[in-house]
Amino acid sequence: MNANGIGFLLVGGGVLGVVVWLLHKLGRALATIAEVLAAAAVVFIALWSAVKLLGWLGKQVFTHWRTSLGVLAVVAWWQWLGWPSLAITVGSVAVVLVVWRLLDVVSFDRCCGRFLRAWWLRWFTYVRKLPGWLHACGLSISDGTVPVEVTVNLVGRRRKAVSRTAGGTAVQVPKVLGVKSGPSWDEVRVRLVPGQKPEDFDDAARALAVARKVTRCQVRELEPNVVSLDFQRRDLLTASVDCAELPELAAVDGVDLRRVFAGRTEYGKDWRLPLTGPGAHMLVAGATGAGKNSVMWCPLVSAASAIRAGTVRVSGIDPKGMELAYGRGIFARYGVAGKEAIEVLDDLLGGLESRKREFAGRTREVPISTDYPLEVLEFDEIGALTKYTDRKTREAIVERVAILTTQGRALGYTVRGYVQEPTKDTVPVRELFPRRVCLRVTSKTHVGMVLGDGAYERGAWANRIEESAAGVGYIWGEGIREPLRVRAGWVPDETVKALETYVTNGGAHVVDLATRRGPEGVAA
Numbered sequence: 001m002n003a004n005g006i007g008f009l010l011v012g013g014g015v016l017g018v019v020v021w022l023l024h025k026l027g028r029a030l031a032t033i034a035e036v037l038a039a040a041a042v043v044f045i046a047l048w049s050a051v052k053l054l055g056w057l058g059k060q061v062f063t064h065w066r067t068s069l070g071v072l073a074v075v076a077w078w079q080w081l082g083w084p085s086l087a088i089t090v091g092s093v094a095v096v097l098v099v100w101r102l103l104d105v106v107s108f109d110r111c112c113g114r115f116l117r118a119w120w121l122r123w124f125t126y127v128r129k130l131p132g133w134l135h136a137c138g139l140s141i142s143d144g145t146v147p148v149e150v151t152v153n154l155v156g157r158r159r160k161a162v163s164r165t166a167g168g169t170a171v172q173v174p175k176v177l178g179v180k181s182g183p184s185w186d187e188v189r190v191r192l193v194p195g196q197k198p199e200d201f202d203d204a205a206r207a208l209a210v211a212r213k214v215t216r217c218q219v220r221e222l223e224p225n226v227v228s229l230d231f232q233r234r235d236l237l238t239a240s241v242d243c244a245e246l247p248e249l250a251a252v253d254g255v256d257l258r259r260v261f262a263g264r265t266e267y268g269k270d271w272r273l274p275l276t277g278p279g280a281h282m283l284v285a286g287a288t289g290a291g292k293n294s295v296m297w298c299p300l301v302s303a304a305s306a307i308r309a310g311t312v313r314v315s316g317i318d319p320k321g322m323e324l325a326y327g328r329g330i331f332a333r334y335g336v337a338g339k340e341a342i343e344v345l346d347d348l349l350g351g352l353e354s355r356k357r358e359f360a361g362r363t364r365e366v367p368i369s370t371d372y373p374l375e376v377l378e379f380d381e382i383g384a385l386t387k388y389t390d391r392k393t394r395e396a397i398v399e400r401v402a403i404l405t406t407q408g409r410a411l412g413y414t415v416r417g418y419v420q421e422p423t424k425d426t427v428p429v430r431e432l433f434p435r436r437v438c439l440r441v442t443s444k445t446h447v448g449m450v451l452g453d454g455a456y457e458r459g460a461w462a463n464r465i466e467e468s469a470a471g472v473g474y475i476w477g478e479g480i481r482e483p484l485r486v487r488a489g490w491v492p493d494e495t496v497k498a499l500e501t502y503v504t505n506g507g508a509h510v511v512d513l514a515t516r517r518g519p520e521g522v523a524a
Contacts, residue, residue, distance in 0.1 A: 114181050122179035126188050131173040133211040134190075137204040141172040141195045177226065183268045184236045188229045189222065198227050202457040218459035220482045230459075236268050237472055243298045243489035246498050257312065257374060261302040262295065263471065266485035271475075273299055275312065276374050279435040280414040281405050284473075285422035285450045286439025291471030292418045293323055294488035295437055296378055300330065300499065301491055307503050310370040315348065315377045317341045319384040326493065329500040331378075338393035341385055345400035348375060348413065352404070355411045366412045375413045377404065382417040383426040398428050405432040422449045437486075439473035440465035451476040455483050 077086045101108040134140055174190040181187075192198070198221040201208075208229060209217035216232040241264045259272040274280045286292045306312040307330065315333035318324035319341075328334060335344040359366050368374045385397050404415050419427055422441070430449070438450040444463045447456045451474060460474040460483035471488035 109183060114183075118179045118181040118186075121181055121186060122176065126179055126186075127176050130176055130188065130190070133208060134173055135171065137207040137211060139174065139196070139200060139204055141193050142170065184232055184234045185267060186231045186233060188231070189226060190229060192225045192227065199454075201227050201229065202454060205457060205459055216459055216461070216485075218482060220458075232266070235266075237264065237266055237469070237485065237487040241471070241487050241489045243301045243491045243495060244304075246301065246304060246495070246502055255303050255306040255312075257303065257306065257368065260299045261489070262299050263486055263488040271486045271488075273435075275299060275303060275376055275414055276368060276412065277409070280409060281433045282416045282435040282437065283422070283427065283430060283433035283450070284416070284418045284437040284439065285420070285441060285446065286418075286437075286473065287420060287442050289467065289470060290439035290441070290465075290473070291488055292380075292439060294471040294490055295439070295473075296323075296380070296416070296418065297327075297491035297496060297499075298489035300378075301489075301495060304499055304502055306374075311368055311373050313373040313375055315344055315375065317344055317377070317379045317382075317385070319381045323380050324378065327496045327500045329504040338385055338389050338397065342393065342396050342400070344377075345397065345404070348377060349400060349403060351375065352408060352411050352413055356407075359411075365410045368412055372412060375408075377413070377415045379415060379417040381419065383419045383421055386428060387426045402429050402432060405429060422446055424449070435475070437473050437475045438462040438483075439471070440467065440469070447474075451483055458482055460485075 074086065077089075097108070097112070101113065105113075131140075172193040174192055174196070177189040177191055179186060179188050198219065201219040205217045205219050209215065209231070212231045214231045214233055215235065218230040218232075220228040220230060222228055244261055257275045258277045260275050261270055262273040263271040265271045273282070284292050284295045300307070300314065303312055307314060313332045314330055316324040316331040317335050317340075319336060321336045324331060324334065325336075333344045333347055335341040355366055355372065366372055379401070382401075386394055386401075389397075401415060401417075404413055408414065415433075417427070417433065422430065422438075424430060436450050438447055438455075438460065439462065441447060441450070441462050444456055447460050447462050448454075450462075451460050455474070455476060460476075462474050465472050469487075471490060473486060473488075474483040475486050476483050
């Protein structure tokens with residue numbers, strides 16, 4: 001090898017050495033930078049995770065503040081005062097609550113029992129089990145096109161977990177927002193997922209009741225995307241309800257005619273009906289023996305002092321000539337056959353027209369007084385005279401009832417009708433009664449005829465009421481968004497006679513329709 005070759009090798013070796021040295025330095029620099037970036041990434045991820053954790057904890061504390069504060073108090077007590085004092089305190093509180101419940105279950109449940117039960121049911125029943133029930137009942141949204149989300153970091157990548165069914169389809173289930181628990185009902189508020197509507201839950205109400213192992217589930221729409229699933233744990237209407245006592249009413253100076261006691265609701269509260277004002281006109285439908293007479297008599301017993309005082313005047317139309325006749329003295333006007341019914345209606349219309357002329361332009365609602373009493377018409381078996389009679393009589397009665405129901409509220413006139421067959425042919429003026437009660441009926445279709453479309457799907461199963469449960473039914477009307485289950489107060493025969501004696505001894509006015517007839521027997 002000559003001198004030039006040796007020189008070339010020396011120069012090449014030197015250059016290679018320099019390159020290697022530079023690469024070494026560059027590698028160390030890159031390693032240092034990588035270590036710094038890795039450390040920064042670890043710190044960032046740790047901080048971000050801590051922020052997310054704090055945010056989640058804050059959200060949980062804010063959303064479930066009672067549970068969070070309770071857990072925090074228990075932990076703090078345990079750490080600062082020790083577990084013996086905590087155990088003694090919890091045991092003492094438990095004993096007090098048990099004794100309180102044994103002595104007065106009503107006040108216990110009202111003050112704390114329902115809150116404890118709602119908390120327990122939320123976390124140990126509905127949050128855990130309701131998503132599965134909803135999915136089994138077809139109340140979840142499945143989407144097989146949901147993309148798989150991938151998170152990339154310096155270490156590698158991982159797939160974000162998604163809820164999937166056995167077939168690999170992503171599932172979204174309504175979220176439980178809150179739980180309220182009453183003596184017989186649980187109200188579970190859930191937020192719907194996109195793609196659902198409240199009507200979907202109406203259709204699945206029966207399936208949800210079976211999943212919860214209860215007799216009834218009622219669906220109520222609270223907001224466009226929030227519904228309440230009401231589960232009936234037990235029935236508070238199995239026992240009969242007593243009407244008001246007449247001796248107690250004798251001491252009452254006034255009666256709130258907008259809230260007259262009529263029985264009990266499925267929530268354990270008093271069921272009160274208006275005899276005047278919005279929703280006073282009422283149609284009651286029910287098969288024979290369903291308890292229509294209880295719905296009729298119980299409010300009259302509750303308003304006995306007003307009837308006796310003359311601020312309420314009751315008229316009766318009784319095609320059977322049996323039910324209302326038993327308390328005949330209560331009714332200022334009374335008719336049985338079609339001709340007599342028309343006379344009663346004509347006399348009521350005459351008073352209505354008189355009030356129109358007197359109060360027109362002076363007030364929007366006639367004040368109830370002894371001079372202008374509330375006129376209440378009890379029309380028993382209304383279908384007998386609006387369908388099963390001659391055409392002329394039928395048309396005359398329908399026309400007069402329509403006038404009373406459309407014009408009577410502001411003038412102090414109320415119509416309460418009772419029917420066995422609630423079809424449109426039987427009661428052509430059915431839609432003019434703003435408040436309706438559906439007692440036990442023989443057909444599922446009758447429920448919709450009385451309470452409106454979708455009532456059966458919302459839980460108004462009036463065709464499934466037992467024959468022994470007389471007076472039990474469902475009510476719908478002004479101020480009531482969903483069918484409400486009620487039981488009318490039972491009024492025995494002796495109470496009807498006592499009411500008649502109480503009212504007539506007070507000088508209740510009886511209108512003599514015979515003196516108002518013309519020479520041919522037609523009302524003048």
